[in-house]
Amino acid sequence: MYLVDANIVLEVLYKRSRWKESYRFLNAVKKGVISAHMLHFAIHGISAILGDPRLVAGFLSEIQTWRGLTIIDLSIEEELAAAKVAESLGLDFDDGLHYYYAKKKQIPIVSFDKDFDKTDIERLEPDQVEIMED
Numbered sequence: 001m002y003l004v005d006a007n008i009v010l011e012v013l014y015k016r017s018r019w020k021e022s023y024r025f026l027n028a029v030k031k032g033v034i035s036a037h038m039l040h041f042a043i044h045g046i047s048a049i050l051g052d053p054r055l056v057a058g059f060l061s062e063i064q065t066w067r068g069l070t071i072i073d074l075s076i077e078e079e080l081a082a083a084k085v086a087e088s089l090g091l092d093f094d095d096g097l098h099y100y101y102a103k104k105k106q107i108p109i110v111s112f113d114k115d116f117d118k119t120d121i122e123r124l125e126p127d128q129v130e131i132m133e134d
Contacts, residue, residue, distance in 0.1 A: 001035045003102045004069075005111035006042040006094075008126060010049065013059070018112065018126070025110065025126035032067030033131060037105070040073045041097055072101060089119055 004026075011022040028034040043063070047056045063069060074082070074097065085103075086096020095115050102109045108122035116123040 001037065001105070001107045002124070002129065003098060003105070003107055003109045004029070004036045004038045004042070005098060005109055005113060006045050007112050008110055009042075009046055011112070013046075013050070021125070021127040024131065025129055026066075028129075028131045029068040030066040034129065035068045035070070036110070037070050037072050037101070037107070038063075039097055039101060040071050041094070043071065045094065074101065091115055091119070 008022045008026065010016070011019045012026060025034070029036045043060075046059065050056050050059060063071075078100065079097065082096045082100035083093055085091075085100050086093055089096070089099065091099060092115075095113065098109055098111070099116065099119055099121060102121045108124050109116055110124050110126060110129060112125060113123070
């Protein structure tokens with residue numbers, strides 16, 4: 001089980017330099033080979049970056065078919081707790097939410113964001129995730 005950061009999805013959507021390894025990881029989530037969680041907050045962020053309602057609809061339609069993905073909604077109380085933790089660790093709010101959830105579930109985060117390296121959660125990049133394909 002992994003927590004997926006938005007930057008992994010954006011890497012693929014914008015075909016940035018590490019999109020192939022990100023695609024391989026996300027495709028394994030799509031097929032259900034890997035179980036992953038993604039914060040609804042991150043999905044909203046990706047949707048806001050995409051902007052165009054047609055692109056957003058395509059993105060949302062796609063991820064709702066991913067067999068290995070669970071979308072996580074945090075309560076206001078959890079977001080408040082995450083904000084306090086973020087402040088104490090020197091993280092921004094977005095990273096604080098991801099840290100809070102990964103810590104709560106004791107799962108690694110798959111991210112290119114090196115800010116997580118100064119915390120006590122494990123950060124993996126997509127090419128570090130073992131994918132058992134048949």
